Amino acid sequence: MPPKNTNNNNNLLHLLNAEQVHLPLGNLTLNEKTTKKIIYQPEGHPKQAIIDGEIWPPVFEVEAVRSAKTMKPLPSDVFVCTYPKCGTTWIQHICSQLLFCSEYGPHQGKELCTTSPMIERVGADYCNKLQHPRLLKTHFSHHNCPQNNLSKYIFACRNPKDCLVSYYHHNKNFKIYDWADGNFDQFFQLFIEGKLAFGDYFEHLNSWLPQKQNNKNLLFLKYEDMLKDLKGTIILIAKFLGENSAKLIENTQILEKMIKESQLESMQQNQTRWFPGNALHNESFIRKGCARDWKNYLSREQSDLIDELFKQRMAGTEAENWWKDEMRWEDEEEENEEYKQQTEEETTNNDSGMESGDDEENCFESQNRRDSVTSECYSTTSCSSDTSSNF
Known part of the structure; x- marks a missing residue:
């Protein structure tokens, strides 16, 4: 018992x-x-x-987590720091191309999770055996992350609604969680209560936000900005890494190749280069790389709850006004479509002299049609492609 x-x-x-x-x-x-x-x-x-x-x-493991917190970073170390599902693999992939050039590739037995490991998963001893420069990944909050003023840190964040949905699929896909048939509503509750692996989303973001100012060894990125301007993101990361990476992108052909290699279609190929396929229920680790996919999952009540929680937890911080468009319930396309349909309905009603009861029924049917159109829209056009990915 x-x-x-x-x-x-x-x-x-x-x-x-x-x-x-x-x-x-x-x-x-x-x-x-x-x-x-x-x-x-x-x-x-x-x-x-x-x-x-x-x-x-x-x-x-206990020792791995504890040793990662106390490990001594080297001046040449590059840390990719995120809450889960905020662009971690994407940034690791870009950095690997910039740091390791021709030595980096989809070699069997050299998955990204082993060449650029999560420090709290493998521990300090494993990291100490890696060749320099080390590209290290962590989901640590800032207070747990090992610090060196000469090391470089890239922090990326993502709006909580899309982060939540991507993390939900992540938990369903990885066998270690024993949750292949997981329920979204239960996961939603765990997310807003901060009771998931790697902790509370809002605490994590709040721990890193103060470091954004006057910290020359920290590059702060937003997932949504990376989606809008991949080329600009690669250039920004290269200049931040400096030296050879900055010189590398001066070659137009090399830069264009990196852009192509970092796009969704390319990253969906040979996905065992990220994680061993036997670790997943579905060998596709990369799912969707887009904004507002959350609209296919969250109810209006759930969306409003996250809005209120975000308002409370981010109040007084630089982030309190972030992601207005990405998190709003209706985007401009929906509003325009709704306005157009309402205008057409009003014109039809005026022409036909429809009674109030018929009008109410017609509006209800129109709403159903609009919901169907919205769902279809967000299942296709809001993402970069039908088979796009969550990095």
């Missing part, structure tokens, strides 16, 4: 001798360090682990 969730859980953990403890608890909270990794999976939730009071994927 599994242990009950009581206020004595923290004390109980010190008495357990196993390397890791499996608990089917829904509200487990740890406020102190333990020597154990707690794996738990409430009914209907992704499988997760708790290490030192923080939520991690279930395969992460």
Whole structure:
């Protein structure tokens, strides 16, 4: 019989001798360090682990997480820092082309997750064996991220609605979460409560925002800006990395090749170069690279809830006015379409002398048609392609 969730859980953990403890608890909270990794999976939730009071994927190990926090970065290190599903792989791919040139490619056994590893997944010892310069990935909040004033840090963020939807698919696809049939509404609740692996989206963004000002070794990117101007993003990253990377893009042919290699269609090819295919239910790690895909998933109530949460959590920060267009319920196309349909309906009603009851029924049917058009629109044109990807 599994242990009950009581206020004595923290004390109980010190008495357990196993390397890791499996608990089917829904509200487990740890406020102190333990020597154990707690794996738990409430009914209907992704499988997760708790290490030192923080939520991690279930395969992460205590020593790896702790050693990553205290590792000593080298002056030549480049860190790609994000909350999950905010362009991490995309930026790693761009940086790999800029840093490693011809040595970088889709070589079997050299997946990006091994050549540019997540430090909290592999630990400091693994990272110390990598050749220099090291391109390192992390989902750490700023206070956990190892610092060196000479290292370079690229931080990327994304609007929370699209981040949420992409992270939902990520949890369904990765076998480690044991959640292939996961429910979106349950995942939505975990997201807004900050009870997912790698922690709270809003806390993570707030931890990095103050570093944006007067920090010469930090490049701050938005996923949506990268979508709008890929060429400009590559040039920006190259100049930030400096030296050989900056010189590399002076060659027009090389720059154009990088742009092509960093587009959706190219990144969808040979997807085992990102992660081993056997780690996924669906070998396609890359899903959709677009803005406003959330409109296909969130209800109006859920959308409004995130809007309010974003307003509260980002109040007084530089981010409080970000992503207005990406997060609004209706975009300009929808508003124009709605206005056009309303005008046509009013004209038709005036011409036919329709009674109020008929008018109400007609409006209802029109709304259904509009919802259908909107859904179709967001399933196709809002993304870069029907088979586009989430980097």
